[in-house]
Amino acid sequence: MKRKSLIYSLFMKGGVILILFLIQFILPTYHHSSFSKIMILASYAIAYNFLLGYTGLMSLGHAMFFASGMYTMGLSILYLGFTPLEGLIFGTILTLTISIVFGLFALRTSGVSFLIVTLMFGQTLYLAILYYNEFTFGQDGFSITTYLGTLVIFGKEHLYSNPTIRYNFALIMLAVYLIITTIIILSPIGRILIAIRENEARTQLLGYNVFSYKLFALTFSGTLAGISGAMHALLFSYIGTTFAEIHHSISPLLWTLLGGAGTVIGPLLGTGVMYYLIDFISGITSNYLLVVGIILVLTIIWFPLGIMGTLRQRWIKWLP
Amino acid sequence: MASVEFLRTDRLTRQYGGLTAVKDVNFSLRNDRIHAIIGPNGAGKTTLVNLISGREKPTSGSIIYKGEDISQQSSAKRVQAGIVYTFQVTSIFRNLSCYENVALSVQRSLKATQRKFFMVSESVIANHVSKSLGSVGLSGKENQTAGTLPYGHQKLLEVAMSLAAAPELLILDEPTQGLAQAEIENLIALILEITKSVNVLLIEHNMAVVFSLAEYVTVMNSGTIMAEGTPSEIENNHEVQDLYLGN
Amino acid sequence: MDTWIEETLPMVFLAVLDGTVTAFVLALIALGLSLVFGVMRIVNVSHGEFFMLGAVFSWFAYHWTADSVWGFVLALLIAPVIVGFIAVFSERFILRKVEYNPESTIVATIGILYIIQQLTLMGFGPEARPVEAPIYFRVSFPWFGYSGYKLLVAVMSGLCLCGIWLLLKRTKLGLYMRATQQDYEIATTFGVPTKKIYASVFALGGGLAALAGVLVVPIRQADHLMGLEPLLLSFIVVIIGGLGSIRGTIIAAFLIGISDGIISVFYEPTLAKMLATLFVVMILIIKPSGLFGENYQ
Structure with a gap:
């Protein structure tokens, strides 16, 4: 039974990835670039959903992880002359460390306190970036385009900002995230995480050390978010404080809830829908956050399971 | 199988503010009998097994399990060591x-x-x-x-x-509560089956169940052990009769 | 040594004075958050927006009356009431719909935060606007003069805090609130109108924040983004004080307010805020439930 749902689920994800791969050849330039952006942001949402949807821990500070990956990538290329690959590895190790340390503190609290603590930690990193503005360029941010160099594929040189490179790097990352999270969720570890979400006290009394599993989930989610940030820096070569603000912590929450928390495709769908919705509204008014607010309220009242969650409940039970 | 004491509590005490739920309890479990704890509401039965399973920590005293003091171990550790608690009110996912x-x-x-x-x-x-x-x-x-x-x-x-x-020690907290008579009989048969391989500690209100299952009975009242013995000894104990008949 | 004392002591004194004023206002805002959490077991993320609305209404009152004293009095009377109504409205049509589930409530109140903030931006504009203080006099100390209005703010906040204390201890509403806080089901069975209590508590919380906004606006300006900072500070206060503990909230507000004042004199405000957060971390390491908290989930 279990194996079957793993195969179904990987099959479906394979289909989504294949479609995303194929449509790049027919997408108009504008949407081509939107899709690249959506895929990067969706991988961030998938990282977020690993914690919220499968472990039941709601964080309001994930921008901290995203931004630390992003700034490590950007600053190490800028100041230390790292290559993008070195920057990525450095960024991954650093966010991994931050996640563990943060988790050791924050997971001492639970429920509402945990939320507030994540929010405040996120805000602290944001303030730190502003405070050390001589080093981080504060509110203005910076670009790493001129430091990036080129990428050699089959003997030909490409820029990282080349739309095809950008699209396919984003796609590869998305694919890896989808597959890794699916495998973990359907493994015995995933079963324990879901058990913690459903009934933490009982899981403890089945003999599991709940704290270490929560720490694992937080670390995994934080590190993935950090890698998303690093890749965002690489592919869009802009690093700025907007990615460390509270809004950027709330965004993955919104995408995940809208698409369906605890579903693997949900975050991707939620990100896409919101991206295009905001894109559309921005053409009419600059106050798109008003719409974000309204959608948040409406989703939580009438649609708490999100798009995919409702689909799963009504029609397709095996959806992971 | 030789009779071996595998769990004992030593002057175990648990206080909530001014209220002492379990007071200086010396309690012992042996591996060759089904042990039941009975007593009126508020006697401290559930608190005692909570202390044994690690859901609560004692105010003072200790719990020795297979020669090792486990009183400060987490509940997860104790489950890993074989002490498994089954909830009074079902707690399933x-x-x-x-x-x-x-x-x-x-x-x-x-x-x-x-x-x-x-x-x-x-x-x-x-x-x-x-x-x-x-x-x-x-x-x-x-x-x-x-x-x-x-x-x-x-x-x-x-x-x-x-x-x-x-489990090596299975604690059943009021397993028959809320069940119909036919279900109770099934459960008794099941528990008898289980006890062939596992030590069972039973907390029960239903006297019929206690006397059809238990080989040794501990009676608790106001946080202390009031009497201990075989079911027939307990049945003939005047103090226990007074406690239950309310004389 | 002597010059050090001459230079530093006045600064410390000023810091303590400023910190005390901040602490009184902070206590008012955090108390609203804490009451809502205590009675309803929910965290209101839009609490800072209620504060901002108070400040914005105060600006409108000032402009409409074109008089700093009457504008202030009008705002003081009207702003908490309007914000109270907004709070009741969102309680009735949003929070009640999600059945006060803690996490849904947080998401919903984030939504309310955006809605209030953006509507304010549309109606009030993006720029910060000053409001004149209703009174102007300087209290002179040996080293410097100090704004009399700031002292008035501290006094009025203090009176409000006493008022709330009386409300909780001496009135039927307070009794009902405490009963609801103890046990919602039992309170309902004993005829406490728990639904109305929830609405009143939420309105009271919002009203306190708005009142703080009215008091603060002559010291700083009104703008649509001013809600975030007091929200985060109140979170810090509420966590350190222990979620749901009124006494803890007040004590923590003074702890944070005064230490924030002192740190701000010697360091930049950004650094001061970072240090405050680290302080929270230290408290949480030592005592996860806060200084006076019970263990809430």
């Missing part, structure tokens, strides 16, 4: 299937016995799950969502989860 409920328990005990660091193969887990579900008579319910089971079956699922944890 209501939104998950019966399979998942039992698999969660199986997975942990297998990991411990097979000393595997990472994963136990799913087919081995499935095998054990169907065995555990079968032993409580829930075969074929694997895919049903646990919360949709009738109450009696939820209790059985709870027992299946406990059995799957490979």
